[in-house]
Each structure stands twice: as C-alpha cells, then as structure tokens.
Amino acid sequence: MTPVRVVITAAGILLSVVQVAAAAEAQPRRILIEYIAPKNPAHQSLHEHVKEERVLEKLQELFSPFKLPIDLTFKTVGCDGRSNAWYHRPSITLCYEYLHDIRENVPKETTPAGTTPADALAGQLFYVVAHEFGHAVFDLLQLPSFGNSENIADQFSTYMMLHFGKDEARRLISGAAYSYKSVLQSPIAFVPLQAYSDIHGQPGQRLFNLLCLAYGADPKGFADVVEHKYLPTERAADCGREYSQVDFAFQKLISPHVDQELAKRTMQKDWLSEVQPRRSP
Numbered sequence: 001m002t003p004v005r006v007v008i009t010a011a012g013i014l015l016s017v018v019q020v021a022a023a024a025e026a027q028p029r030r031i032l033i034e035y036i037a038p039k040n041p042a043h044q045s046l047h048e049h050v051k052e053e054r055v056l057e058k059l060q061e062l063f064s065p066f067k068l069p070i071d072l073t074f075k076t077v078g079c080d081g082r083s084n085a086w087y088h089r090p091s092i093t094l095c096y097e098y099l100h101d102i103r104e105n106v107p108k109e110t111t112p113a114g115t116t117p118a119d120a121l122a123g124q125l126f127y128v129v130a131h132e133f134g135h136a137v138f139d140l141l142q143l144p145s146f147g148n149s150e151n152i153a154d155q156f157s158t159y160m161m162l163h164f165g166k167d168e169a170r171r172l173i174s175g176a177a178y179s180y181k182s183v184l185q186s187p188i189a190f191v192p193l194q195a196y197s198d199i200h201g202q203p204g205q206r207l208f209n210l211l212c213l214a215y216g217a218d219p220k221g222f223a224d225v226v227e228h229k230y231l232p233t234e235r236a237a238d239c240g241r242e243y244s245q246v247d248f249a250f251q252k253l254i255s256p257h258v259d260q261e262l263a264k265r266t267m268q269k270d271w272l273s274e275v276q277p278r279r280s281p
Helices: 003-025 041-052 055-062 096-104 117-140 149-162 166-178 181-185 193-197 203-217 223-227 239-257 260-267
Strands: 031-035 072-077 085-088 091-095
Touching: 031 041, 031 055, 041 055, 041 096, 055 072, 072 096, 072 117, 085 117, 091 096, 091 117, 096 117, 117 149, 117 166, 149 166, 149 203, 149 239, 166 203, 181 203, 203 223, 203 239
Parallel strands: 031 072, 072 091
Antiparallel strands: 085 091
C-alpha cells in the first residue's frame, strides 16, 4: 500500500471514530436556559414577565427531545437597542428588544381571520425560536443540505409548528403569519435591487412559503388560506409536493436525532392555553 493510500485510509478511520464518538455523546435534554438581567431599565418589566411566564422553561421542554452532541443555551439578553434573535454556537439569543417588538405586534382583539392576541404572540415567538433552533440542529449535527440556510430554517420552524396537532398547528401558523401583516396591508412594494442579495428571503416570499407548507400538509384545515386569497391558487397547486419534500427530508435527516417517546409526551401537552400576552404599561 502506498504512503498516500495509508494516509487516506488512516484519515478515513479517524473520521469514522470521531463520528461514532460524536453520535454516542448526542443525547436529549441538552437545552439550558438563562435569563440575563437587562441593562436597560425599560426592559426590566419584560424581563420579569418572561420569567414569570416561564417562557424559556417551556421552550426548553419543547426542544428537549432533540439529541444534541453538546449543551445548547437559550438566553434572553439586552442587545443595546438591536431588535434581533440569532444562533451562534453554543447558544440561541433572544434580545429583549425583539421580545418587546413581538409583544407590541399583536392585535388588540381577535382578527377577522381568527387570530387571537395570544395566538399572535405564541406563533411569532415560536416561529422565531424554532427558526434559530433549525440553524442549531443543522450545525451541531453536521447535516448536509443544498439549500439556502435561511429557507431551510423557515421550513424547519414551519414543520415543527405543523406537528403540534391540528388545533395548535392552526393557531401557531396563523400567529406566525400575522407577523407579516404589513405585507398583506401593502401588497405592492418597491425595494432596491440590493435587497434581493440578502440571504434572508423577502417578507412576502417567507409568508407564501409558510402558508404553502401549511396548506400542503392539511389542504382541508387550511382551505381558507386559498379561499381568502392569502395564498395564490397557482402556488397552492404545488404545495402538496413542497410539503412532501420537506417531510421526506425531515424524516431522513432530523427524526433519527429525536427521542420519539419523549417527543410524544412533549407534544401531548396543552401549551397554548397558558399563553397570556401583556401589553407594555
């Protein structure tokens, strides 16, 4: 055997050993949480409210079935005026500024489409957190993909919402869609060409992708999405195939890394009835 082949073989064996070791270490219940006190006094009441509502504890339990090779921390923190949320190994950061904006972006009463203030709050929050968790899963588990990472994270998030059961899935999807209400209110928009260079899709595209996966998963349950023209019929015709594609990928790539018994117990709980939005004083 030539020296080059020896090196290649040794490298292959070493890689296999590393992969086996990583797989052996992966386990569920590796979500940690941290409420970091805000520096801005204006966020103190919000900090106390999310702790009182045990927001991070609920998210910790919801994502606990995923088998991860390292601990992943969900944390709330002041971001010096930036309204954002992001994943950067080994944590998912939720800015108090962003939580404030989510809380402010809820309807004062149930909308004509049936979205309640609580649904809008829960849907928007979960859509964002599951999106960032999707980034974490693909990174920590070193999963392959040919797609845009932001689109994949949106698909991961939407897929998660759709598997909370029909009633809760409907509430979460409608709540997440409410975050794009400005797009629906101003259907004609002009943006500079540079806007299309962003790795994130345009808000309208993300809305249609969200609704398409929901309709593709349950055409009867989300029939009104097409009937009321929130989703164009031309796009709706292919949504079943789009959902099947995401479902196949999830089952192949993600499901083997989920503790199925723990996931079943987690999903059987009633999560949304406890959510109570509170307006800022």
